[in-house]
Amino acid sequence: MIQIEDKHYIGKGGFQKCYVHPDNNNICLKVKINEFHKDPRVNREVDYYKKIQKRKGEIPFIAKYHGETMTNYGMASLYDLVRDETTNKVSLTLYDYLKMDNSPFSNTVLTEEVLELKQKLIAHKIIVRDLMGKNICCKILKDHSVELVIVDGVGHRDFIPLVDWISFFTKKKIDKIFHKKKLYVLEEHKNWLKAKYPS
Numbered sequence: 001m002i003q004i005e006d007k008h009y010i011g012k013g014g015f016q017k018c019y020v021h022p023d024n025n026n027i028c029l030k031v032k033i034n035e036f037h038k039d040p041r042v043n044r045e046v047d048y049y050k051k052i053q054k055r056k057g058e059i060p061f062i063a064k065y066h067g068e069t070m071t072n073y074g075m076a077s078l079y080d081l082v083r084d085e086t087t088n089k090v091s092l093t094l095y096d097y098l099k100m101d102n103s104p105f106s107n108t109v110l111t112e113e114v115l116e117l118k119q120k121l122i123a124h125k126i127i128v129r130d131l132m133g134k135n136i137c138c139k140i141l142k143d144h145s146v147e148l149v150i151v152d153g154v155g156h157r158d159f160i161p162l163v164d165w166i167s168f169f170t171k172k173k174i175d176k177i178f179h180k181k182k183l184y185v186l187e188e189h190k191n192w193l194k195a196k197y198p199s
Helices: 041-053 093-100 109-122 167-180 184-196
Strands: 009-012 016-021 024-032 066-073 074-079 135-142 145-148
Touching: 024 066, 041 066, 066 135, 093 109, 093 135, 093 184, 109 135, 109 145, 109 167, 109 184
Parallel strands: none
Antiparallel strands: 009 016, 016 024, 024 074, 066 074, 135 145
C-alpha cells in the first residue's frame, strides 16, 4: 500500500485530490475526495484513457494513465505528473498563467497553443468534456517554449460515439466545447473560470 502524506499534496478538482507519488516524482496519484461518491465521471474517465491508449502512436498532449494502486487514502489512479523541463517543478496550469499579473507567456502565445491543442484533439479524435484552463498544464520546455498537456476531464457520454470515428463529428463536438468554455478568447475564459470557481 502506498502511504501518502500531506507533503505530497498538489491540488484538487471537483471529485479528486492529486498527490505526488512518494516513490516516483513523475507520477501523480488521483484519489477520490469521497470514495463512496457515486458520480460515474471518474470511472468513465479511466475507461476513456484505457480506450485511447490502445490506439497506435503516442498522445503526448494527454497525461498518460498508468493503472491503479491502493493508498492509505483509498484507491488511486496513476497518471504522468507534468513537470517543466527547465526546473523539474510541477507545471502550472493554463489558468495559473492567465491569472498572473506578469505572466512569462502572453495571451497571444497561449492562444496559439490552445488552438494548436484543438487541432491535435481533432486529428486524434479525442474529446475532453471538461476542457478548461484548470485541467491543462503548461509544460515549459528546455528552449523556454510552452507545451500544453491535458491532465483531467477527458471523455464524453455520447451513446453512439461518432466523435470517436469521424473527424467531422469530432470537430463539431470540440467547437461546441470551445464555445461553451469561451476558449477562443482567453480573457473571457479566465473570467468564466473565476465565476465558476470563485475561491
